Amino acid sequence: MKVAVAGVGAMGTRFALKLKQAGNDVTVVDGWDERVAALKQGGLRANLDGEEVAVDVPVYGQKEVPHDLHFDVVLFFTKSMQLEQMVKDMLPVFDDDTLALCLMNGIGHEKTLEKYLPKNRVFLGNTMWTAQMTRPDHVLLEDDGSCELRNVEPGEPQDRRAAELVKTLDEAGLKARLLDDPRYSVFRKGCVNGTLNTLCTLFECNLEEFGKTSRAHEMVVGVVKEFAAVGEKEGIHLDVDEAVKHVEDCYRVIGAHYPSMYQDLVKNKRRTEIDYINGYVARHGKKYGLATPLCDLLTAELHTKEELQNAQ
Numbered sequence: 129m130k131v132a133v134a135g136v137g138a139m140g141t142r143f144a145l146k147l148k149q150a151g152n153d154v155t156v157v158d159g160w161d162e163r164v165a166a167l168k169q170g171g172l173r174a175n176l177d178g179e180e181v182a183v184d185v186p187v188y189g190q191k192e193v194p195h196d197l198h199f200d201v202v203l204f205f206t207k208s209m210q211l212e213q214m215v216k217d218m219l220p221v222f223d224d225d226t227l228a229l230c231l232m233n234g235i236g237h238e239k240t241l242e243k244y245l246p247k248n249r250v251f252l253g254n255t256m257w258t259a260q261m262t263r264p265d266h267v268l269l270e271d272d273g274s275c276e277l278r279n280v281e282p283g284e285p286q287d288r289r290a291a292e293l294v295k296t297l298d299e300a301g302l303k304a305r306l307l308d309d310p311r312y313s314v315f316r317k318g319c320v321n322g323t324l325n326t327l328c329t330l331f332e333c334n335l336e337e338f339g340k341t342s343r344a345h346e347m348v349v350g351v352v353k354e355f356a357a358v359g360e361k362e363g364i365h366l367d368v369d370e371a372v373k374h375v376e377d378c379y380r381v382i383g384a385h386y387p388s389m390y391q392d393l394v395k396n397k398r399r400t401e402i403d404y405i406n407g408y409v410a411r412h413g414k415k416y417g418l419a420t421p422l423c424d425l426l427t428a429e430l431h432t433k434e435e436l437q438n439a440q
């Protein structure tokens with residue numbers, strides 16, 4: 129499959145590397161100049177499950193992608209606030225049959241994609257893999273994970289193409305699964321990020337350390353209930369007990385991981401994706417007349433921490 133990975137930080141590198149190693153034709157695109165220069169010089173370099181690997185792929189800066197390239201799929205892995213600009217910059221390479229796949233954290237990304245692309249070419253999901261930039265030229269890829277996706281609009285040929293995408297990702301060792309409802313999956317993943325990313329960033333700890341604290345369960349249940357209430361208004365009937373279990377399973381499966389939001393703010397002094405996670409629930413709760421006190425407070429606290437850290 130001909131794949132462009134648009135946004136090749138930590139997670140984009142995991143997907144690009146694995147897809148390339150499995151024999152796909154992979155091109156990478158990024159907007160961070162230092163990263164692009166490092167990729168052009170040394171390729172995709174990572175510690176992948178304890179082994180140092182370096183793989184050469186075509187690399188383009190976000191503003192210099194040749195318009196005559198063709199891809200079967202563009203896989204978006206920017207930060208949420210960078211997605212819209214990346215979609216606009218990648219539009220010239222979209223042919224009539226190019227698919228857009230977004231597995232990023234955050235709720236509502238399909239709306240951004242649908243502003244620029246026909247709905248039947250928008251594919252959505254999420255990933256439970258972990259990844260971390262160690263330097264602009266190197267990524268750490270450890271832990272077990274998975275990913276899941278589906279076309280947002282049911283029908284052919286997109287149902288068939290979703291199955292093809294899942295097969296390609298799965299054959300690359302990315303443990304892919306075809307979803308029934310991608311928006312359900314995004315809300316369910318939102319529960320993981322709205323609890324673990326946000327709270328581990330505030331408390332500056334990893335998942336396992338947070339999970340061992342005495343009030344962790346109470347906080348997780350409270351936040352998940354707010355995601356479920358907003359989801360309900362948007363036609364998503366989240367199973368709260370199952371979503372809480374999904375969150376709490378992370379303490380065991382990827383306990384040593386510091387969530388991507390922690391990496392952004394605590395490690396790199398970067399702005400976070402909070403407005404697309406708890407912030408989404410807080411904003412939409414207001415719109416639907418629902419009280420979401422925990423998400424309101426967590427969003428305000430994260431922004432305050434960004435301000436105190438002078439995050440860029």
Ligand SMILES: NC(=O)C1=CN([C@@H]2O[C@H](COP(=O)(O)OP(=O)(O)OC[C@H]3O[C@@H](n4cnc5c(N)ncnc54)[C@H](OP(=O)(O)O)[C@@H]3O)[C@@H](O)[C@H]2O)C=CC1
Pocket residue numbers: 135136137138139140158159160161163205206207208210231232233234255256257258259260261387388391392396398401
């Ligand atoms: N990492 C993880 O474990 C997981 C990540 N995800 C999701 O995947 C998507 C992509 O995230 P991820 O791969 O973690 O992103 P990264 O943290 O690797 O970075 C993405 C962008 O942030 C900027 N940036 C990051 N670090 C630095 C730095 N040290 N100095 C300067 N700029 C920096 C760059 O963009 P620019 O310079 O243009 O601002 C870069 O292209 C997100 O939606 C995330 O939530 C999902 C599951 C797990």
Ligand SMILES: CC(C)(CO)C(=O)C(=O)O
Pocket residue numbers: 233255256257258320321324325382385386387388389
């Ligand atoms: C790996 C996981 C699930 C941890 O919350 C994540 O999505 C992240 O780090 O952003």
